[in-house]
Amino acid sequence: TKPIQIAIDGPAAAGKSTIAKIVAEQLGYIYIDTGAMYRAITMKALSERINMASNEEAGKLLAKTEIDLQPSEDGQLVFLDKKNVTEAIRSQHVTKAVSEMATHKLVRKHMVELQKQLAKDRGVVMDGRDIGTHVLTDAALKVFMSASVEERARRRFEENNKRGILTSLEELQVEIAERDKMDSERQVSPLRQAEDAVFLDTTTLTIDQAAQKILKLAEERM
Numbered sequence: 001t002k003p004i005q006i007a008i009d010g011p012a013a014a015g016k017s018t019i020a021k022i023v024a025e026q027l028g029y030i031y032i033d034t035g036a037m038y039r040a041i042t043m044k045a046l047s048e049r050i051n052m053a054s055n056e057e058a059g060k061l062l063a064k065t066e067i068d069l070q071p072s073e074d075g076q077l078v079f080l081d082k083k084n085v086t087e088a089i090r091s092q093h094v095t096k097a098v099s100e101m102a103t104h105k106l107v108r109k110h111m112v113e114l115q116k117q118l119a120k121d122r123g124v125v126m127d128g129r130d131i132g133t134h135v136l137t138d139a140a141l142k143v144f145m146s147a148s149v150e151e152r153a154r155r156r157f158e159e160n161n162k163r164g165i166l167t168s169l170e171e172l173q174v175e176i177a178e179r180d181k182m183d184s185e186r187q188v189s190p191l192r193q194a195e196d197a198v199f200l201d202t203t204t205l206t207i208d209q210a211a212q213k214i215l216k217l218a219e220e221r222m
């Protein structure tokens with residue numbers, strides 16, 4: 001069997017990263033979480049207090065920023081200017097600001113180039129919002145994963161709890177719905193299901209069931 005590229009897209013907190021990691025591990029592929037890149041540049045923009053609404057300022061910031069992803073035991077490590085920010089980029093502060101940063105054309109162009117490089121000529125599972133539509137357009141398998149907004153908020157609530165982040169379920173529902181709206185309505189590469197993607201509703205599936213479905217689809221395409 002030859003290594004393939006697997007693209008997983010979908011709205012916030014649909015289970016993409018958890019499931020993508022399992023699939024990658026099972027296949028011996030690398031896992032790339034593209035949201036982490038948008039989060040990293042957002043973290044820097046917040047600390048440098050740049051105007052988040054400006055495409056040009058975002059471009060200037062990118063030119064003096066180094067974002068590096070490294071595969072690790074449990075997924076992926078994220079480095080921003082050589083500093084390990086794997087945990088820090090998950091803060092609510094970054095989460096609330098990231099979708100605005102991700103609207104900028106210069107930011108997206110830069111990230112998409114990096115992502116294509118990382119995936120070149122290897123077995124890879126990549127998750128994000130525009131992977132099937134703009135990054136790995138020739139991926140052998142594209143999955144569009146979703147779940148009800150209530151279920152997604154509940155899952156994020158539990159995940160945050162485990163990491164010691166306290167946010168109410170209501171607040172998370174609002175944040176997730178707002179991020180989905182912004183990601184779906186932006187001008188440049190909005191969140192869309194690719195025409196050749198398989199739709200997977202994970203609302204009533206366990207993590208393992210969802211991973212098994214994707215593994216089966218992957219095997220059919222190898």
Ligand code: C5P
Pocket residue numbers: 012013034035036038039098099100102127128129130131179183
């Ligand atoms: O996947 P995650 O929730 O970490 O993504 C954070 C944000 O980054 C998304 O809400 C979206 O605004 C942006 N993003 C994107 N394109 C991607 C991955 C993430 O615009 N491929």
